[in-house]
Amino acid sequence: MSRLPALATLLAVAGVVVALPFLLSDYNISLAAQVGIFFIAVLGLNILTGYAGQISIGHGAFMAIGGYTTAVMSRDHHTNLVVTMLMAFVICFLLGLILGLPALRLSGVYLALLTFALAVSIPILPLQYTTFLGGTGGVQSSTTVSNTWVYGAAWAASAVLFVLAWLILRGRVGRAFRAVRDSEIAAVASGIELPVYKTLAFGISAAYAGVAGSLFVLAANGFAAPSEFTVELSLLLLVGAAIAGLGSLWGILVGAAFVGLLPQVSSSVPVIGTGHGRDVVFGAAVILVMLLLPDGFAGLLARLRRLARA
Amino acid sequence: MTALLELEDVEARYGPIHVLHGISLTVEEGSIVTVLGPNGAGKTTTLRAISGTVQRSGRIVFAGRPLDRAGPAALVRLGVAHVPEGRGTFSELTVWENLRLGAYTRRGSIQPELERVFSYFPWLSERRRQQAGTLSGGEQQMLALARAFVLRPRLLLLDEPSLGLAPVLVAELFRIVRELNEREGLTVLVVEQNAQLALQAADAGYVLEAGRVALSGTSAELRADDSVRRSYLGY
Amino acid sequence: MATAETSRLGGPRNRGAALGGGVPLVWVLLLAAAAGLLVGSLRSAFFAQLTIEGLAIGAVYGSLALALVLVYRATHVINFAQGELAMATTYVAYQLIQWGLSYWEAFFATLAVAMVLGTVLEVALIRPVLHRSVIATVIVTVGLFILIDGVVNWIWGGDFKPMPSPFGTKVYDVGGVAIPKLYFGMLFVVLVSAALVWVLFRFTKLGLGMRAAALRPAAAALVGVRVDRMLAIGWGLAAVLGAVAGLMAEPSQLFLSPTLMQQILVYAFAAAVLGGLESPFGAVVGGLMIGVFLNLMVGYASTISSDLHLPFAISAELQLPFAFALLLLILLVKPTGLFGHREVRRV
Numbered sequence: 001m002s003r004l005p006a007l008a009t010l011l012a013v014a015g016v017v018v019a020l021p022f023l024l025s026d027y028n029i030s031l032a033a034q035v036g037i038f039f040i041a042v043l044g045l046n047i048l049t050g051y052a053g054q055i056s057i058g059h060g061a062f063m064a065i066g067g068y069t070t071a072v073m074s075r076d077h078h079t080n081l082v083v084t085m086l087m088a089f090v091i092c093f094l095l096g097l098i099l100g101l102p103a104l105r106l107s108g109v110y111l112a113l114l115t116f117a118l119a120v121s122i123p124i125l126p127l128q129y130t131t132f133l134g135g136t137g138g139v140q141s142s143t144t145v146s147n148t149w150v151y152g153a154a155w156a157a158s159a160v161l162f163v164l165a166w167l168i169l170r171g172r173v174g175r176a177f178r179a180v181r182d183s184e185i186a187a188v189a190s191g192i193e194l195p196v197y198k199t200l201a202f203g204i205s206a207a208y209a210g211v212a213g214s215l216f217v218l219a220a221n222g223f224a225a226p227s228e229f230t231v232e233l234s235l236l237l238l239v240g241a242a243i244a245g246l247g248s249l250w251g252i253l254v255g256a257a258f259v260g261l262l263p264q265v266s267s268s269v270p271v272i273g274t275g276h277g278r279d280v281v282f283g284a285a286v287i288l289v290m291l292l293l294p295d296g297f298a299g300l301l302a303r304l305r306r307l308a309r310a
Numbered sequence: 311m312t313a314l315l316e317l318e319d320v321e322a323r324y325g326p327i328h329v330l331h332g333i334s335l336t337v338e339e340g341s342i343v344t345v346l347g348p349n350g351a352g353k354t355t356t357l358r359a360i361s362g363t364v365q366r367s368g369r370i371v372f373a374g375r376p377l378d379r380a381g382p383a384a385l386v387r388l389g390v391a392h393v394p395e396g397r398g399t400f401s402e403l404t405v406w407e408n409l410r411l412g413a414y415t416r417r418g419s420i421q422p423e424l425e426r427v428f429s430y431f432p433w434l435s436e437r438r439r440q441q442a443g444t445l446s447g448g449e450q451q452m453l454a455l456a457r458a459f460v461l462r463p464r465l466l467l468l469d470e471p472s473l474g475l476a477p478v479l480v481a482e483l484f485r486i487v488r489e490l491n492e493r494e495g496l497t498v499l500v501v502e503q504n505a506q507l508a509l510q511a512a513d514a515g516y517v518l519e520a521g522r523v524a525l526s527g528t529s530a531e532l533r534a535d536d537s538v539r540r541s542y543l544g545y
Numbered sequence: 546m547a548t549a550e551t552s553r554l555g556g557p558r559n560r561g562a563a564l565g566g567g568v569p570l571v572w573v574l575l576l577a578a579a580a581g582l583l584v585g586s587l588r589s590a591f592f593a594q595l596t597i598e599g600l601a602i603g604a605v606y607g608s609l610a611l612a613l614v615l616v617y618r619a620t621h622v623i624n625f626a627q628g629e630l631a632m633a634t635t636y637v638a639y640q641l642i643q644w645g646l647s648y649w650e651a652f653f654a655t656l657a658v659a660m661v662l663g664t665v666l667e668v669a670l671i672r673p674v675l676h677r678s679v680i681a682t683v684i685v686t687v688g689l690f691i692l693i694d695g696v697v698n699w700i701w702g703g704d705f706k707p708m709p710s711p712f713g714t715k716v717y718d719v720g721g722v723a724i725p726k727l728y729f730g731m732l733f734v735v736l737v738s739a740a741l742v743w744v745l746f747r748f749t750k751l752g753l754g755m756r757a758a759a760l761r762p763a764a765a766a767l768v769g770v771r772v773d774r775m776l777a778i779g780w781g782l783a784a785v786l787g788a789v790a791g792l793m794a795e796p797s798q799l800f801l802s803p804t805l806m807q808q809i810l811v812y813a814f815a816a817a818v819l820g821g822l823e824s825p826f827g828a829v830v831g832g833l834m835i836g837v838f839l840n841l842m843v844g845y846a847s848t849i850s851s852d853l854h855l856p857f858a859i860s861a862e863l864q865l866p867f868a869f870a871l872l873l874l875i876l877l878v879k880p881t882g883l884f885g886h887r888e889v890r891r892v
């Protein structure tokens with residue numbers, strides 16, 4: 001992603017994104033919105049895992065926090081929805097920084113387990129603080145929006161956040177991230193303040209997940225509940241990031257489309273029946289993709305580019 | 311004396327990086343042959359090519375049999391033991407367990423084999439239950455050698471045995487290697503940084519540079535050679 | 546590894562702070578905890594009941610944790626599908642019983658099926674990706690998690706299925722404490738399974754080969770160990786231990802359903818980390834400890850929350866986040882767990 005696709009390609013993509021709502025049914029617009037939402041979340045996670053080399057199976061928790069922020073602020077203070085999204089961004093950024101601190105001491109599988117713990121624990125909090133956070137009944141925002149609104153907001157946010165990510169990654173911060181990923185020892189030796197960049201990576205990725213969470217709740221008619229933010233969501237994000245692979249905008253798009261669309265699409269697989277057919281197909285698809293493309297879609301693109309050059 | 315091991319134009323690589331560019335060497339049965347050369351010349355890779363733990367091409371013949379697709383397990387059965395750089399001992403396992411692994415390809419009791427090993431390394435017998443990682447560096451190297459010898463291989467591939475050891479221990483190690491060679495007829499191919507010691511113990515040697523054989527000959531010839539003297543023997 | 550040394554290599558492994566007599570602190574703490582449990586049990590029948598119950602369910606956690614540790618030691622991968630695999634094999638047992646086998650016939654047949662399933666999965670799904678990318682391997686296990694869940698739901702449906710209890714409904718009276726035979730059974734089966742696995746690793750050539758393959762695959766290969774094969778067998782064994790966990794977990798939940806192992810997986814993670822991800826012994830001990838701790842906590846829940854003036858009530862549902870708070874604590878304080886000794890800290 002440090003290499004920006006040609007301007008013409010970007011404009012073409014932008015054109016498609018703008019044109020789609022006029023061409024699709026409402027249901028399909030909601031699907032496209034989901035892809036946009038996952039695009040943001042997977043983009044953020046990609047910054048963390050791909051560029052800074054840290055693993056997280058807990059970003060669903062940040063989506064939950066972002067989503068609840070939107071719902072609660074809307075319910076209690078009738079805050080403007082876009083403002084709540086910004087709030088989600090900031091809150092999750094700060095919380096992500098805080099999470100980054102214990103993450104400093106852990107690596108690999110231990111970090112994965114820690115974030116997994118987070119993913120399971122956070123959604124249970126609303127069950128305890130029922131008055132504020134609504135318990136199992138959830139929190140309903142005071143305003144709801146149409147699918148087209150969510151679509152527009154999601155893809156607009158995607159564009160903004162993508163540019164932001166691009167700016168971050170091509171700069172000093174991005175170089176520091178890559179240095180951390182490739183060799184922590186070498187990074188420290190070159191004077192890079194590891195703690196700063198590691199926590200920063202967590203903060204940024206959490207902020208992105210928070211925004212995605214806001215939109216996620218808005219897409220669900222402004223309803224935030226623990227049942228929306230299960231562990232499966234965090235796993236879905238990780239799957240999306242893995243399928244995306246590292247270093248390619250298209251990869252992130254493919255990854256987001258995979259986790260945004262496939263579960264819905266596979267629920268209409270005949271013979272096996274709905275809910276379970278979905279799981280069978282989706283699970284099998286995930287396994288197959290990982291076996292064939294362990295480096296994700298970005299890896300595939302890189303290989304194709306090498307072949308084209310040879 | 312027949313050649314126990316023959317390498318003909320062997321190339322080897324680690325992924326895209328080619329390290330050996332056509333090595334040919336011969337090891338006569340019952341002899342000790344040393345491979346010398348600077349770091350990165352491909353000495354360790356040569357041994358790995360023989361034991362099949364690196365991607366290789368070219369002809370490798372052991373006791374008349376070509377070793378085309380043979381992996382390490384097959385080689386152990388054929389009678390080749392490889393003591394890698396860094397010894398390859400299992401620090402977390404006991405001395406006895408390490409020795410038992412040396413005979414992994416053999417079913418059943420290995421009591422007679424162990425007896426023979428203990429006759430060369432008597433102190434190992436007392437330390438059976440000790441965790442290998444708590445042995446000193448020199449002792450671990452001896453353990454590695456003992457483990458390689460459990461199944462009485464015909465050929466021993468020894469990689470940098472003197473690394474990290476005090477001179478006294480290194481001398482002792484080479485003494486045992488020579489003893490095994492003389493009494494058990496063990497053929498040895500040893501890669502060494504310490505050219506002095508290696509050429510004293512060996513019958514013949516090869517000098518590798520940048521993945522090719524630069525020089526070869528008997529150890530007397532090599533010791534007399536000017537370039538060897540200057541580069542590796544320091545005078 | 547070029548260190549010029551003539552003295553001992555590092556000395557005895559530092560397994561954590563030791564007290565005067567060289568006894569590791571961990572053992573002292575464990576003995577103290579055991580003593581505490583014993584004293585509590587003698588003084589209160591309720592306490593004893595909770596403890597025994599906790600031990601029984603903790604045995605299940607320990608069995609699954611052991612499976613996780615086996616897989617982790619061999620392949621350095623956390624198998625997220627371990628719980629679902631255990632659940633699926635329990636369904637296999639259910640089906641065999643439906644087809645007329647007795648419980649114990651089905652039990653052992655299921656263990657055999659689990660062994661095969663575990664090995665096949667490793668060869669087919671894990672081996673191809675393991676060397677390419679660790680994260681891809683983890684994702685494969687995630688996909689497996691989803692897939693198995695779907696398949697089980699598809700074949701058997703999500704409703705509750707009755708299964709005969711292997712130990713009947715007999716309840717023993719031990720000094721005024723009512724202990725169902727089931728609890729003894731659970732503990733017994735799990736401990737025997739763990740013991741058998743231990744014997745395999747310690748005293749057989751195969752076990753030695755498996756340990757060597759897990760410790761240093763390159764060195765193991767040089768002595769003729771078929772490392773790939775060892776990994777596959779490791780996965781098979783893990784699946785067997787998972788099957789034991791599932792089969793023992795089912796009676797305590799009264800009915801069989803696809804959600805059988807989902808929460809248990811979480812506790813098993815905590816147990817594995819508590820014991821040390823590389824320590825099989827730690828996994829079992831960790832499981833027992835977590836089982837007892839959580840059960841005591843839930844049992845004394847109302848007393849605890851009122852005594853400590855907590856703003857919320859400790860209900861049974863809180864077990865899960867508590868397990869995770871515990872996991873968090875361990876990971877922050879001593880990630881290598883009680884019995885682990887691998888370095889986990891980075892720069």
